[in-house]
Amino acid sequence: MSKLRSVCTTTLSLILAAASSASAQSTVKVGVLHSLTGTMAISEITVANAAQLAIDEINAKGGVLGKKIVVVKEDGASDWPTFATKAEKLLTQDKVATVFGGWTSASRKSMLPVFEKNGGLLFYPVQFEGNECSPNIIYTGAQPNQQALPALEWALSKGYKKIFLLGSDYVYPRTANLILKKHITDMKATLSGEEYVALGGTEFSSVINKIKAAKPDVIINTLNGDSNVSFFKQYQAAGYKASTLPVISFSIAEQEAQAIGTQLLNGQYATWNYFQSLPNPANKKFVAAYQKKHGAGAAITDPMAHAYMDVYLWKAAVEKARSFEPMAVRKAIVGISMDSPLGKITVAPNGSLTQAVYTGISGAGGQFKVVAQSKGVVKPEPYDKLAFPGKTCP
C-alpha cells in the first residue's frame, strides 16, 4: 500500500514538474502596476486596460520569442509606498521580465530605487516634469520640451505675449512652471501671474480675480483632476470664454473632457503627443480594437496610447536582444522606431521617445481637433538647459 502510494506520488510529481517546466518555457511574466483603486483609479484603470490590450494582441499572434505573455496585475492603490512594495514583489517574487506602470511623479519616484536596486525595467507612460533620468526606467510620456515648451512657443506664435501660469500645488506643476518661467523670460514674453491651488481645490474666485487684474493673453493650465471642473465653471461664470481668454491645458485629455462637460471646454486647447482623433492607420486600428473591448463611447487618451505602445516597444527590444534580461532589453531598445498610434516614434539613447507634439482644440463629444503640430519629431530633453543647466542623462 505504502509502496503504491509512493509510486503514485512520484509519477504525479514528475508529471507536474514536466508540466511546469513546459509552461515555464512557453510563457514570460510581465507586471502591470497601476492604481486600480483610490483617487487615481479613474485615470490609471484605462491605462492598464490599454497595456492589457497590446499584450492580448501580441499573445494572439504567438507571443514574444515564441513565448506567451502572462500578466501579473498589481494594484498600487493610489498610495506611493504601496507602489514601491508591489514593484519589489513583482521583481523579486514573481520575477517578471519587465513592468508597465505608474502615473503620478510620486509613484514613479517611490518605485525608482526598487528598480535600480533589483536591476529591473519599468515602462512609464505619462507626461512628467523631467529633471530625472534612470537607466532602469523607459520614460515614454512627454518630457517638458515635448509638451510644455511647444505649447508656450505655439502661444507666442499666436501673439499671446502675457502668460498666466495656473497649477495644482505639487511637484509636476511647480517644476513645469519653473521651466516655463525661464523660457518666458528668455523669449522676451511676460509672466503676468502665477497661482497654485491645493490638489482637489474647488474655490477659484480669488484666482479669477487675480487673473482679471493681471489681464493675461492666455492661461497655461497645469491643474490636475476635478479642480479643472471648478475652474472652468467659475471661469465661464466670470464672463470668460475661449475666444476672450484661451486656456492651454496639459492634464486634460479626452476622458477628462467628458467629465468637465464638453460645453464648458469648447474651444479650449490641450497639448499632448497623442489625440484620439489622429488619422494615422495604426491609431485607427488601436481605437477600433480598444472600443470593441471597452464600449463604443470609450475615450482614449495620450497616456493610454503610450501604455499600449510601450508593450510593442518592449516586444521589439526583446526580439532585437534575443533575450528577456532587463538590461539587455534596455541596451537593445535604443534606436528602435515604429509607426505607432502616436505616429512615428524612436527611442533615444536616454530611454525617452523622440515623438511629435500636437496642440488640439476641444470640440464636440470631448474630442480634440489638431490645430498645430511640431515640425517633425522632437528629441527628448529630460533636463531643461535653462532651468537645470549642466545636468544631463548618463
Added chain:
Amino acid sequence: MDFTFISGQLFTGLSVASILLLAALGLALSFGLMRVINMAHGEFLMVGGYLTYLAAQWAGPTLGDAWLWVAFPLAFLGAGLLGAVMEFAVIRRLYGRPLDTLLATFGISLILQQAARQLFGSTGVPVTAPAWLGGALTLGDVTLPFVRLFVIALALIVLAGMWWLLNRSPFGMHVRAVNQNREMAAALGVNTRSLDMLVFSLGAGIAGVAGVGLALIAPVNPTVGAAYIVNAFLVVVVGGVGSVLGAAVAAVLLGFVTALAEGFTSSSLAQAILLVLVVAFLQWKPRGLIPTKSRALEEA
C-alpha cells in the same frame, strides 16, 4: 492692489462665505443642536449634487432651463429621506455618545462615497448651470457672476428660513426646548424621538439644497463632500456650537479672511493662514463667537 481688485476680493469674500454657510447650516442643526458629530454631512451635499445632475438629465429635455426648480425639492427630499433613514438605523442608537457617532458616521460617509462611485462612476458627472445664470452683473470694472449672486441669495434664503423655523414656529419652540432641557421637554409632552429624527433629516435636506448650489460652481463627484466637511465644522465651531446666527457670522468672517489672505498671498497659503487664525481664535474664545446657553453644554 487697485480699487477694482479690492472690491473684487470683497465680493469673493461674500461668495466664499455663502458657500461656507450653505455647507455648515445643516451641520449647525445636527451638530449644534443634537451633539451628533456627523462626518457624513458632506455626503448629503454630494447626494444633493448628484440629484441635481439627475434633475438636469430627466427634466432638462422637457423643461429646459427650468430643471433647476425641480432640482431643489428633489435634492431636499432625497437628502432629507436619506438623513431620516440614517437617523433611524444608526444615529438613534448613539445619542449622547459623540465619539461613537463620529466613527459610525465616518463609516457611513465611506459607504455613501463608494455607492456613488458604483452608481455614477468615479469620473464625476457634468452639471452645467442654466443659461440665464450664465451672465454677470457689471458694476464699473467689477463683474459679479449671476451664478455667484444666485448662491449668495440661496444661502440667505436658507438662513432666513431656518431662523424663522427655529425662532417663530411651534416646531422651533420644541427644538429649542429639547435643546435646553430634554427631560423637562419630554415631561411636558414633546415627542423627543420623532423630533430628533425631524431635526436630523431637516439638516440633511438643507445640505441637499446646498448641494444644488455647489453643483453650479464645483464638480459633482464621489469625494466632493469631503472637500467641504472640514470648513463646515470650522464654521460651526467658530460660530459657537448650537447657534445658527453664530454660524452665519462665522461664515462671513471666515469668507472675508480667506479672500483677504488669498488676495495678498496665494490660495494654498491662505488655507494655512485661516487654520492658524482659527486655532488662535479658539484659544481666546473656546466656545465660539456666540455661545448658546444649554444644559447639555454646561454639563459637558
